[in-house]
């Protein structure tokens with residue numbers, strides 16, 4: 017480890033040196049593991065947040081919290097501050113959707129004594145990572161009469177799981193010569209779903225499909241046509257776990273961006289009951305596929321919510337003043353330099369695991385295309401907010417120039433004129449079924465968001 021990084025790690029160790037700080041960190045991480053284990057889809061995440069927000073409201077002395085959800089996939093929360101709304105908000109935006117495999121609407125195919133489910137991947141995945149591993153089924157199906165059936169199979173110990181079969185090495189000779197891009201085909205991401213034939217009506221076609229449809233009817237009251245009006249998502253099965261002998265890393269699915277959902281929400285609950293500026297959180301959906309749709313960051317949902325708080329709390333406020341004076345954090349994850357891929361990063365401008373939340377002045381790719389490039393005046397103000405409370409932070413780019421790149425919701429916030437920058441922890445194996453985060457980053461990110469919400 018280079019001296020500069022060793023020093024950074026030492027600073028972090030010092031930050032957690034007191035018993036109180038280290039105990040608080042352990043508690044935060046334990047509740048994060050539970051959150052991550054039970055919130056694998058955007059709907060599950062939004063339901064969790066509303067449930068915990070309601071509990072919080074019951075315990076607080078004043079009721080100054082507004083919230084509104086949309087389609088069970090997006091949520092806006094606000095806490096009234098001391099200053100007028102026209103002086104702006106302190107807003108943190110994150111996204112609750114993560115890459116996964118969605119069921120096709122006509123899902124079942126039966127071949128070679130097996131029933132499979134066809135999928136269409138959602139978000140950017142490296143397809144080979146999703147093969148030969150236990151998967152769980154999460155989602156909703158809506159019947160013609162409007163009844164919603166919630167599904168979650170594969171998370172309890174006694175539940176069955178599902179999987180995609182991979183080719184054995186013995187027959188992979190031709191396959192091995194292909195490039196990564198051509199070797200794994202989207203149409204081959206088919207989930208093994210059933211095996212037993214229907215013993216009634218032996219002459220009819222598709223005996224396994226008929227038997228499985230009978231089970232779906234018996235267990236969940238679902239008919240084949242109900243899958244046309246369903247959103248079913250295959251995600252890695254099982255709980256998030258500690259990683260490493262010293263238990264200072266967390267492995268689990270969906271940390272992009274549920275690590276920011278969790279830390280910003282916790283920061284909001286822990287922040288002042290009456291902050292200086294009105295505090296807002298927005299949780300969006302569809303970030304992984306371009307922030308489109310009625311629940312994504314390009315929708316009008318946040319704008320309508322801000323109009324609504326203005327109407328309720330300060331009808332004379334001009335909504336354009338609220339937007340123009342707002343300070344925002346695009347809370348999303350960054351990618352750290354890591355030992356096996358150092359060549360893809362500029363070590364002087366890279367994020368390091370465990371060294372605090374990462375500011376990313378601009379995302380995008382190539383010549384900063386599709387980026388919000390944060391204003392230096394705003395970065396200076398944020399430095400002061402974090403430094404004055406000794407909260408560690410880093411400034412980094414996602415990889416070397418021209419190695420790739422990525423986007424966040426920052427540019428959609430900036431479109432309103434608000435000051436915006438990306439700030440979130442670095443995670444390893446991003447978009448894989450088992451992403452890694454550092455416990456140090458979980459806690460310091462939460463503290464950074466809290467300082468931002470409380471800032472004067």
Ligand code: MN
Nearest residue numbers: 272273348349
């Ligand atoms: Mn993200």
Ligand code: MN
Nearest residue numbers: 272273304447
């Ligand atoms: Mn992502």
